[in-house]
Amino acid sequence: MSYEPKPGTYGYLWAYCYSVTAYCTPCNRVVKVDLEKMPPEQSYINRRWRCQYCHGLGQANLSPDHSPRDSPAAKALEIERTRRKEVLAQRMAIAP
Template sequence: MSEEIHLQTFGDLVRYGYNLAGWCRPCGRHEDIDLTKLPADRGYVSARFRCKTCGGLVGVTLSQIATSGDNSAYHAALDKWRKPQ
């Protein structure tokens, strides 16, 4: 049986291997959001992001990070967050 998880904060997303990708409708910019640079205890559901290029409001999508392939740099950052401090 699978363990139930609760995704409420940016830290939870990192801990359980999720990714947020942002896209800007006005200018079409698309980029992954670096969750390790955001406050771990901040809720992500109501978070708002602005485009670095045009300042437009950014929409986000939530997805699980691929567990295969060469994602070593990102997985190293995830490991840092997963370790108890």
């Protein structure tokens, strides 16, 4: 079963092992977003993040893995990407 998530969606970020950190400027909170729990087909572009504590608007920082391509970490990451794409394919097959 093959599924290629669309660029610009949470599924794409999760499948390609990005990390998203949300920053709340008013109260200086930092939260790592769990991309696995986000709807895979929902777009993150122009998303406005709101702090659950102070309800102020925050910002998000997207960060890919910065491992060198020939490192053992990059090889493990490629295996993880393949696994995540399979998980997304199963989720999308179940979703109505």
